[in-house]
Amino acid sequence: GAGVSQTPSNKVTEKGKYVELRCDPISGHTALYWYRQSLGQGPEFLIYFQGTGAADDSGLPNDRFFAVRPEGSVSTLKIQRTERGDSAVYLCASSKQGSTDTQYFGPGTRLTVL
């Protein structure tokens, strides 16, 4: 595609529910990143995929968060038993091969946990 796309653009859920956030990277980009951005803060690294594998998941806050990229393209960030503190904008970015290539960001998913 022309750019990184993310769906849904907004998600409102209740505390305790499960949510899935989807990211479609730029075609041909092997590196994919997930970030979380809280109000007034910069994006905070969550996880980095190189191809199908998670090369670094050190930013995932706890075991309620999980991400997959089964075919090396689309990725899904999954959050179980959501908490109010999970409310944030979740940004996805992709780059050609990772390393020092420029990352291009999607429009994000605004998650609100009531």
Add this chain to the structure above:
Amino acid sequence: EDKVVQSPLSLVVHEGDTVTLNCSYEVTNFRSLLWYKQEKKAPTFLFMLTSSGIEKKSGRLSSILDKKELSSILNITATQTGDSAIYLCAVISGTYKYIFGTGTRLKVLA
């Protein structure tokens, strides 16, 4: 711990003014520094700086890196209301990890 600090946190100017945004960093394995503009949700890429002292320019925006001072500045001349946004600085530490600052919120008044 790696960190990126931006200043000021927010800035209000009038159209036509020139602004300078600052970014300083402390990272263990510096590779590059990047500037992004964030208007609604998606940060859009402005510049990537790897070498010290070489200015990068795009229209009214320019940026330069000072590796001795561990800092970078982003200049915007003849500001317009369309420049109103959050400007994010990020540093690549190691081979792929981006560390972002909290951003500078710029508001340009007509």
